[in-house]
Amino acid sequence: MVPEHFIKDEAFASNIVRKYLNSKKKDGWRYEEEYELKSGWARLDYLVKAPYEGGHIFFGIECKKSLSKYTSWSDLAKYFEQMVAYQTRPDVSYPIFLAPIVEDENVNNFYKKYPSYTNLNNIQVFDRLAGRLNVGVMYMSHTKGNWGATLRLRDGTYYSDHRGFRKDRLKISVTKNSHITRVPQKIWGQEYNYG
Numbered sequence: 001m002v003p004e005h006f007i008k009d010e011a012f013a014s015n016i017v018r019k020y021l022n023s024k025k026k027d028g029w030r031y032e033e034e035y036e037l038k039s040g041w042a043r044l045d046y047l048v049k050a051p052y053e054g055g056h057i058f059f060g061i062e063c064k065k066s067l068s069k070y071t072s073w074s075d076l077a078k079y080f081e082q083m084v085a086y087q088t089r090p091d092v093s094y095p096i097f098l099a100p101i102v103e104d105e106n107v108n109n110f111y112k113k114y115p116s117y118t119n120l121n122n123i124q125v126f127d128r129l130a131g132r133l134n135v136g137v138m139y140m141s142h143t144k145g146n147w148g149a150t151l152r153l154r155d156g157t158y159y160s161d162h163r164g165f166r167k168d169r170l171k172i173s174v175t176k177n178s179h180i181t182r183v184p185q186k187i188w189g190q191e192y193n194y195g
Helices: 010-027 073-087 107-113 122-133
Strands: 030-036 043-052 055-067 096-102 135-143 146-153 156-160 171-176 179-184
Touching: 010 030, 010 043, 010 055, 010 096, 010 135, 010 146, 055 073, 073 096, 073 122, 073 135, 096 122, 096 146, 122 135, 122 146, 122 171
Parallel strands: 055 096, 096 135
Antiparallel strands: 030 043, 043 055, 135 146, 146 156, 171 179
């Protein structure tokens, strides 16, 4: 286990995520590091392409140092602003996950223990609120020499190593005027050319 206080810089945080993504190549996952958005000026730490129902889905990952249940609101607000700025780009129609959150306790057990909006830590509140703008969190665990992950979005599991992608969570929030709706996330066919 790598406690979050050992993740002192973004390069180390990115290395943890890269190791995990490399382990997923056997499952058909591909990624591009430092992906420059087509609309310019911004780069995602990772753009991930994962197989799903005969096609592929995409999601982004943005790495930050020392993420934990004790991360301050001011830091989370900065990260949120950065990730929402990505979401406003016309070429971004997928969720982006803040990573890596390395916790001692199993993610799913922790959420079961605290199902209501009481007793939540900052990361859990961030997950519940930021997801409404397609920003999620990536929890990571290290067991038997391997990294595992759970991606959470809007207070639910988007992906876990044990269950895969959850169809009911593959939705994107779309805003038109002041109305927000959730539409199914696009599943790209094999014809889409990516790495």
